[in-house]
Amino acid sequence: MKKFILTFVLFWAFAAFADELQGVRATVELVTGAKQTAQFLGIQNDTVSLGGSIKGQFTVVRIPANRFKSITDEKGADLLHGAGSNQSTSSVSAQTQQESTVQETETTYTEPSDLDSVEGKHIYIPLERRSSDSAFAEQLDNLIIKLIKESGTPISIVRSEDFENCSDAACIRDSLSAHKAASAYTGRITAARTPDSLAVQASHFVFGDSTAKGANATVQMNLSAIRSLSDAMANNKLQNFIKALQGEKVSPSKPTVSGKSYIHVETDPEGANIAIHGKEDICKSPCTFATLDTGKIVLYAYWNVNRQLWSTKSVIRPIPGDTTKLSLKLKKSKPELRITTLPSGAEIYAGSSPITPKSDPIGYSPNKFTIFEPGLSTVQIRKVGYRDTVVTVFASPTEITDIDINLTPITNLQEQIVQDEWEGIRKRHRVGKTLMGTSIAPLLLGALFTYLATLDYDDADDVKNELERPASGGEKYQKKVDENRDLVDKGDRKMIIGGSLIGAGALLLCVGFVLNF
Numbered sequence: 305m306k307k308f309i310l311t312f313v314l315f316w317a318f319a320a321f322a323d324e325l326q327g328v329r330a331t332v333e334l335v336t337g338a339k340q341t342a343q344f345l346g347i348q349n350d351t352v353s354l355g356g357s358i359k360g361q362f363t364v365v366r367i368p369a370n371r372f373k374s375i376t377d378e379k380g381a382d383l384l385h386g387a388g389s390n391q392s393t394s395s396v397s398a399q400t401q402q403e404s405t406v407q408e409t410e411t412t413y414t415e416p417s418d419l420d421s422v423e424g425k426h427i428y429i430p431l432e433r434r435s436s437d438s439a440f441a442e443q444l445d446n447l448i449i450k451l452i453k454e455s456g457t458p459i460s461i462v463r464s465e466d467f468e469n470c471s472d473a474a475c476i477r478d479s480l481s482a483h484k485a486a487s488a489y490t491g492r493i494t495a496a497r498t499p500d501s502l503a504v505q506a507s508h509f510v511f512g513d514s515t516a517k518g519a520n521a522t523v524q525m526n527l528s529a530i531r532s533l534s535d536a537m538a539n540n541k542l543q544n545f546i547k548a549l550q551g552e553k554v555s556p557s558k559p560t561v562s563g564k565s566y567i568h569v570e571t572d573p574e575g576a577n578i579a580i581h582g583k584e585d586i587c588k589s590p591c592t593f594a595t596l597d598t599g600k601i602v603l604y605a606y607w608n609v610n611r612q613l614w615s616t617k618s619v620i621r622p623i624p625g626d627t628t629k630l631s632l633k634l635k636k637s638k639p640e641l642r643i644t645t646l647p648s649g650a651e652i653y654a655g656s657s658p659i660t661p662k663s664d665p666i667g668y669s670p671n672k673f674t675i676f677e678p679g680l681s682t683v684q685i686r687k688v689g690y691r692d693t694v695v696t697v698f699a700s701p702t703e704i705t706d707i708d709i710n711l712t713p714i715t716n717l718q719e720q721i722v723q724d725e726w727e728g729i730r731k732r733h734r735v736g737k738t739l740m741g742t743s744i745a746p747l748l749l750g751a752l753f754t755y756l757a758t759l760d761y762d763d764a765d766d767v768k769n770e771l772e773r774p775a776s777g778g779e780k781y782q783k784k785v786d787e788n789r790d791l792v793d794k795g796d797r798k799m800i801i802g803g804s805l806i807g808a809g810a811l812l813l814c815v816g817f818v819l820n821f
Contacts, residue, residue, distance in 0.1 A: 330383055333373040344383050346373060352384070366468075423484040426461045428452070429476060431504070432464070432492035438772065440532050441493055444504065447536070451546045452489070459489075473507075481511045489549070490734035500694035501626040502527045504536075508549050523548045526623050535624075565622030568592040568629045569605065576607040576614075576634060579679055582698045589632075598622055605632045606678050606701035613637050613676060639678065641699050643685075645669040645709045650687035659684055660819075669709075675699050685709055688727060691719070734820025741811035750805030753798045760795030764788050 322622060330344035332354070345353040350369045375384040428449055433441035452459050462480075470476045473490045480488045489504030505524040525545050527535045536542045544554040569578050571589040578593075579585045581602035586593050601622065607617035614634040622628055643652055651665035668672070669685070678701035685693040690711040699705050714720050767788040771781065 307699055327346075328377055328383065330375050330377050332375050334371060344377070347384075368465075422460065422462065422480060422663060424486050426452075426457050426487045426489070427460050427480055427485050428459045428489045429464055429473070429491075430461070431506070432473075435536055440502075443533055444493075444536065447542060448546065449504070451543060452550075455546065455550060457550070467587055477509055481509075485511055487511060495509055501623060502529050502532055504545075506545070508551075518796075521549055521551055526626065528626050530627065534763075564594045564596055564622055565598065566592055566621060566627040567620070568604070568627060569600075569603070570629075570631045571605045571607075571616075572631075572633045573607060576605040576632075577678075579606075579701075581603045581700075584682075585679055592627070595622060599626055602677070603630070604701050605634060606637075607634055611676055613639065613677070613678070613701060615639070617700075617702050637702050639675040639699065639701055640672045640704045641675055641681065641707070642672040642704055643669050643681075643683065643699075643707045643709070645685055645687070647687070647690075647711065650685045650690070650711060653684040653686065654682075654683040656684070656696075659686060659692070661726065661733045672704075675701070675705075683707070685711065688715060688723065689720075732819050736816040736821075739812045739816030740820060741816075743809040743816060745809070746805040746812070747809030750802045750807075750809060753802030753805060755802075757795040757798035757802060760791045760798065764791035764795065767791065 307484050310323050312753055328344045330342060331339065332342050332344075333339045343355045345355050345364065347369060348351070349474055351366045352369050352372060352375065354365045354367065368623060369384065372384055374382070377383055400601070409720045414741075422749060428445075430445045431441050431448075449459055449461070464470070464473075464476060467479055470479060473492075477488055477490065487508060487510045489506060491504065494503050494505070495501070499569050503524055503526050505522065507520070507522045509520055523545055525536070525541060548554050567591050569587075569591060571578075574589055576589045577585045578587050578589055578591060580595075581604065599621065602617060603620060604615065604617045608614075613636070615637045616632050618630055618632060620630065648669050650669045652667045652669060653659055653663060654666050654670060665686075675681075678699050680696060682694065682696045685695070689711055693709055693711060695707055695709060697707055714723065765785050771784050771788065
């Protein structure tokens with residue numbers, strides 16, 4: 305369309321240029337292959353100025369230099385590439401004179417007669433884009449044009465560069481409306497609100513009938529910057545985009561594998577566990593993982609070293625096909641698990657392993673426990689007269705996690721009998737453990753008295769050895785005899801006490817062992 309308009313304008317204008325000569329007569333050849341004679345007025349800022357008389361007025365046409373294949377004067381000199389050095393002084397002065405003469409009547413080839421050919425047509429303006437997105441934008445333009453044509457709407461393409469007096473889409477839209485185009489498709493590609501994603505926004509303006517289907521519709525879709533084209537084609541996203549642009553109702557489709565979102569997490573320090581609220585740990589940072597969840601996600605990062613927890617959390621909303629990058633800094637935290645029951649006084653057991661009569665509770669409700677291993681935790685609650693309760697909860701690594709439990713009373717007689725029997729077995733085991741623990745003291749004391757008795761017997765032996773010497777006799781001899789007798793008596797008493805204690809301890813140990821096992 306652009307080339308057609310350019311060729312049409314040049315031939316229409318050049319036919320009238322021969323009447324007045326205010327520049328250098330030249331032969332002009334376009335990149336399309338068309339040739340014509342014209343008045344060459346010079347090149348400025350990579351724009352070629354050509355002049356001629358149209359309807360009795362001298363008119364200047366400015367066209368980008370890259371649209372010309374060659375411009376030569378009557379002697380064959382190259383004016384396109386050598387205009388800056390070869391243009392004669394007379395030509396320059398002639399150009400200066402004509403610019404001052406025709407300043408009030410100057411126009412461009414886009415105003416207004418050059419757009420007469422758009423009347424009654426549906427015009428597509430290629431998407432505005434960032435320079436880095438040019439290749440993708442061109443591919444997306446081709447796909448959009450094809451889909452619009454397949455929907456039954458004939459499309460004519462006019463590039464925004466053809467509207468030299470327009471710097472924005474609103475001006476282009478007004479220009480097309482003034483030239484009685486049927487409708488216009490405009491749009492742009494910009495960066496989305498989240499990293500590594502693109503936002504494609506398009507509008508469809510129907511001129512003359514604001515009640516027509518699709519009139520003044522504006523639609524946006526977000527695409528992954530890494531997989532933009534495949535993301536646009538996945539899950540009928542682009543087809544639905546075109547339907548919505550033309551005013552059709554589009555039902556949201558269920559997410560498929562192509563609708564995955566990706567989350568990349570980095571932490572300071574590295575090596576932190578990454579977990580989503582209510583789920584098991586996913587990975588260790590830095591890492592990237594996929595999710596089909598497009599709602600609000602509470603993401604935790606935590607690091608446990610030397611019984612000290614470092615953690616943080618972040619709330620994100622992934623976009624299908626997008627990669628969200630997070631950089632998290634961990635800080636010290638002291639999270640707790642707080643358990644409250646109604647009624648209180650219930651036994652609290654850690655883990656999901658079945659409770660046996662030998663199991664020991666970690667505490668009684670209400671109670672709170674410091675968390676060193678966040679994530680999914682299971683606790684069991686038991687109280688006589690109430691049914692056992694098992695609770696699995698996500699223990700947050702950043703704050704207090706509360707568990708409030710209403711215990712259910714046992715109303716079934718058989719259940720109560722089973723619990724009573726279980727409690728009887730547990731009491732027996734507890735008595736056995738108590739006896740086994742109690743046996744330690746008499747056993748130790750008995751051993752101590754036995755040891756002291758042995759010392760007394762050793763001292764008595766020493767005295768006896770002294771009495772057996774030949775020089776022994778007299779009053780000292782009798783004292784030694786009495787001392788020997790006293791030591792033996794003390795040793796006997798201590799040995800009796802020690803033996804009794806050891807016997808009692810052994811008896812307690814045996815009874816406790818039998819009751820416990």
